[in-house]
Amino acid sequence: MNSSANHTFQDDSVAKTEILEFDGNINPDVTIPNNRSILIISKDQSFLSHGIHKFPAKFFPELPRYLIRKYSDEGMTVLDPMCGSGTVPLEAMLANRVGIGLDIDPIARLITKVKTNPLPSNELKRIIPQLRDGIRQKIRKHSYSPAIPSFHYRDKWFRDFVLFELGIILECINETCEDAPNYSPEMRDFLRIVFSSIVRDVSNADPHCTRTVIRKKQIRRIQPGATIELFLESLCQQKEAMLELLDYCQTNDVSRTHLPMATATHIPLAADFIDLAITSPPYINAVDYTRTHQLEMYWLNMLDNSPLSERKRKYIGTETVYKSEYKDLRISGYKSLDPLLHSIHEVDPRRSFIVYKFFEDMSVQLSETVRVLKPGGRYCIVIGNNTIRGHEVHSHEILSEIATSEEIGFQLEKKFFSLLIRHFIKIPRPERMDGEWVLILRKPE
Ligand SMILES: C[S@@+](CC[C@H](N)C(=O)[O-])C[C@H]1O[C@@H](n2cnc3c(N)ncnc32)[C@H](O)[C@@H]1O
Structure with a gap:
């Protein structure tokens, strides 16, 4: 001290x-x-x-x-x-x-659920190549159009190609996780949180403000392909963090959370x-x-139509x-x-x-x-x-x-x-x- x-x-x-x-x-x-x-x-x-x-x-x-x-x-x-x-x-x-x-x-x-749930290491090691392949296959398909949620001012918040890439990632997450019993149910939550963690970064919202607002001078320059790259990078990083969490939980006495x-x-x-x-x-x-989390909630289908x-x-x-x-x-x-x-x-x-x-x-x-x-x-x-x-x-x-x-x-x-x-x-x-x-x-x- x-x-x-x-x-x-x-x-x-x-x-x-x-x-x-x-x-x-x-x-x-x-x-x-x-x-x-x-x-x-x-x-x-x-x-x-x-x-x-x-x-x-x-x-x-x-x-x-x-x-x-x-x-x-x-x-x-x-x-x-x-x-x-x-x-x-x-x-x-x-x-x-x-x-x-x-x-x-x-x-x-x-976020809390994912943070406190260590995932099996064999699943963590398998998931990235499987997702990457799934994403590549969809990108290569001629005029493929993924399901994209509709929400207020969606096309102001995101560029077209970002919407397309986010849509593909989300579809691949859902399809991969349906592949039970290969993945535990918590894997889907983990992938959704990694997805959520990049949504603001690829949107047109001012990155320096907690509130979700568009300021013309603060719009990030994002290239086609960058959204998928960012997601896969974040996933690799968070996979390592989850492996460390698992290792900690296997080598120490830990409790469950509710x-x-x-x-x-x-x-x-x-x-x-x-x-x-x-x-x-x-x-x-x-x-x-x-308001801070509205874009993430729209994508993760956490908002109904109520105001x-x-x-x-x-x-x-x-x-x-x-x-x-x-x-x-x-x-x-x-x-x-x-x-x-x-x-x-x-x-x-x-x-x-x-x-x-x-x-x-x-x-x-x-x-x-x-x-x-x-x-x-x-x-x-x-x-x-x-x-x-x-x-x-x-x-x-x-x-x-x-x-x-x-x-x-x-x-x-x-x-x-x-x-x-x-x-x-x-x-x-x-x-x-x-x-x-x-x-x-x-x-x-
Ligand atoms: C300052 S943040 C807590 C941050 C937290 N200590 C951390 O490390 O991430 C305050 C939290 O209070 C939550 N909150 C506001 N009203 C609430 C309520 N009625 N019941 C439960 N949580 C509420 C907000 O959603 C927000 O997540």
């Missing part, structure tokens, strides 16, 4: 003390003092299956790895109720804890069942997950709200939140309601987590602050007040600040986050 004091903060509430710097893993024997700032120089963002798919605001594996080892023992149960790309379930599994992951987002659920279809506000578990929970909730008003807005409303942190909901000021009764709701309401009633709704949903979420945690169990929440209509939202303080309220009943054991260097998330300048608070909440014995 190295320490350095050469950093400054945008957030005034952060203790201006020496920063604890960790070069990779944090030893679980280390106790991070209350209010201290840490900086993790992450080494493992692509360790085993962690790097299989991009995901906004993904954990550095080192942080949940530390929390899992610090606050649970082997064989215990670790829940992430908003697991995104599955960093916590995978780390729990690798640490021989039973990982449970929930997420409302279909792409998140599929990924029930549920949301963070209705957890399908009995009371007092979980030993530890860890999560990073969405940022208010920052990432529109449905995207209906889906979006169910996400915690949603911006999709009805006018009737924000006509009047809504207040919460929490002293760290209500003055903020008032101030934002004066300039923007809609945003005031979005903030209100985020904390209302998080309050339901906290009640659910305290219910399923065993007495004495901890809930580690990693949450960033952001600025809304010029007002700094100290989410960690508001969440702490809600979590420790009489109705919910957590105790705040400690909090520390984890500095971040983000690449994938793009938020307008003043709303940029430079770190996240880690709250360690404890259910009383």
Whole structure:
């Protein structure tokens, strides 16, 4: 562990003390003092299956790895109720804890399933030549036309030849995986996730923005043939990662993971069942997950014809709200939140309601987590602050007040600040986050 004091903060509430710097893993024997700032120089963002798919605001594996080892023992149960790309379930599994992951987002659920399911090595070794041959055969067929899903503005999102190549890849994935019993059912999920991981890269969407938008100056130059090449390259790379995952699982004690279809506000578990929970909730008003993953979901047939807005409303942190909901000021009764709701309401009633709704949903979420945690169990929440209509939202303080309220009943054991260097998330300048608070909440014995 190295320490350095050469950093400054945008957030005034952060203790201006020496920063604890960790070069990779944090030893679980280390106790991070209350209010201290840490900086993790992450080494493992692509360790085993962690790097299989991009995901906004993904954990550095080192942080949940530390929390899992610090606050649970082997064989215990670790829940992430908003697991995104599955960093916590995978780390729990690798640490021989039973990982449970929930997420409302279909792409998140599929990534997590694939990441935590090692595939047989003989299948992994066979699949690439078989797919490559299948793709070549279809390309050579004169005027072959693969099935291509139809969706809004499809021909604006993708060039013709990209649609053609993606269509062929998807057809070959489906045909190859129908070849049971040569392939286990999980192979299809793995191939679909590798396919999904390249969809954005070959689309006309701005590659520098989490939201899926077309900006004329940011359209990538893609040559015919490049989509298939990129898919096969990614497949070779992810095959190696999956072989490493398999090898790890064969040489270490690991647990299985469970990924029930549920949301963070209705957890399908009995009371007092979980030993530890860890999560990073969405940022208010920052990432529109449905929009971010819409192209991948269209291709993987994960969207029905219902409007995207209906889906979006169910996400915690949603911006999709009805006018009737924000006509009047809504207040919460929490002293760290209500003055903020008032101030934002004066300039923007809609945003005031979005903030209100985020904390209302998080309050339901906290009640659910305290219910399923065993007495004495901890809930580690990693949450960033952001600025809304010029007002700094100290989410960690508001969440702490809600979590420790009489109705919910957590105790705040400690909090520390984890500095971040983000690449994938793009938020307008003043709303940029430079770190996240880690709250360690404890259910009383
Ligand atoms: C910041 S991301 C989590 C990223 C994750 N820690 C990782 O390493 O990939 C927040 C996640 O919360 C999910 N989410 C939002 N509302 C939810 C809900 N009601 N129930 C479950 N998950 C939800 C989003 O889909 C998103 O995947």
